[in-house]
Amino acid sequence: xxxxxxxxxxxxxxxxxxxxxxxxxxxxxxxxxxxxxxxxxxxxxxxxxxxxxxxxxxxxxxxxxxxxxxxxxxxxxxxxxxxxxxxxxxxxxxxxxxxxxxxxxxxxxxxxxxxxxxxxxxxxxxxxxxxxxxxxxxxxxxxxxxxxxxxxxxxxxxxxxxxxxxxxxxxxxxxxxxxxxxxx
Ligand SMILES: [Zn+2]
Numbered sequence: 001x002x003x004x005x006x007x008x009x010x011x012x013x014x015x016x017x018x019x020x021x022x023x024x025x026x027x028x029x030x031x032x033x034x035x036x037x038x039x040x041x042x043x044x045x046x047x048x049x050x051x052x053x054x055x056x057x058x059x060x061x062x063x064x065x066x067x068x069x070x071x072x073x074x075x076x077x078x079x080x081x082x083x084x085x086x087x088x089x090x091x092x093x094x095x096x097x098x099x100x101x102x103x104x105x106x107x108x109x110x111x112x113x114x115x116x117x118x119x120x121x122x123x124x125x126x127x128x129x130x131x132x133x134x135x136x137x138x139x140x141x142x143x144x145x146x147x148x149x150x151x152x153x154x155x156x157x158x159x160x161x162x163x164x165x166x167x168x169x170x171x172x173x174x175x176x177x178x179x180x181x182x183x184x
Contacts, residue, residue: 001034003041004052008183009106009171015152018055021086024128028058028086032126035060036082044104046142048149051105057087059146063139085123088147091132092120099141101155107180111167113158115144 007013021028031054039047039060046061060082095117102110118136121143125131135143145155156164174180 001030001037004034004038005183006038006042006047006051006104007053008181009103009154009156011105011183013053013055014050014105014149014154016050016055017152018050018057018150021056021058021124024086024124024126029126032058032060032084036084039082039104042104045138046146047104048146050149050152057150059085059088059143059149061085061139061142061146084126085121085143085146086125086128088121088123088143088150090116090119090121090144090147092118094118097141101141101145103145103155105149105154106156106171108174109167109171111155111159111163113145113155115141115158119143121147 031049035047035049035052035058038052039045039062044062046059049056049058063083093116096114097117098112098114100110101113102108117140118134119140120132120134122130122132148154148158156167159167171180175182
């Protein structure tokens with residue numbers, strides 16, 4: 001599977017509102033496999049389809065990074081494949097927790113973002129099967145961050161205005177100095 005180029009903020013393609021996936025076919029599953037490989041290669045813990053230029057409601061994430069959701073004691077986690085989350089819908093949000101986030105589309109920049117502490121999410125997998133799951137900890141944060149991408153929202157948008165402006169200025173400066181690659 002090919003490694004896909006990742007779009008970097010402020011690429012306008014990251015601002016598109018993505019459309020629902022309707023065909024659960026081999027082409028979709030190939031894209032999922034390529035996205036998973038791209039995510040691990042980066043390396044990252046989550047990647048949304050718009051980040052690789054596909055404006056559809058699909059994301060992948062690494063469930064092995066989840067150390068908050070109750071470990072069952074065995075080592076299955078170490079071999080669990082990346083998960084595909086398609087047409088996700090957050091049904092419930094509870095609590096609020098601030099944590100540092102980064103993004104493969106904003107490489108090397110990080111900022112604090114408030115997210116719901118617990119979510120219930122309904123989604124389809126690569127076969128079209130519907131799942132409904134509760135998540136907290138890192139997985140809840142990853143899912144909220146990646147689902148935002150499907151609506152054209154990046155984590156900078158969720159930061160305080162002051163911190164966002166500082167980060168935007170730093171990115172501009174880094175881009176000018178050739179230390180931050182633009183894709184647009
Ligand atoms: Zn991101």
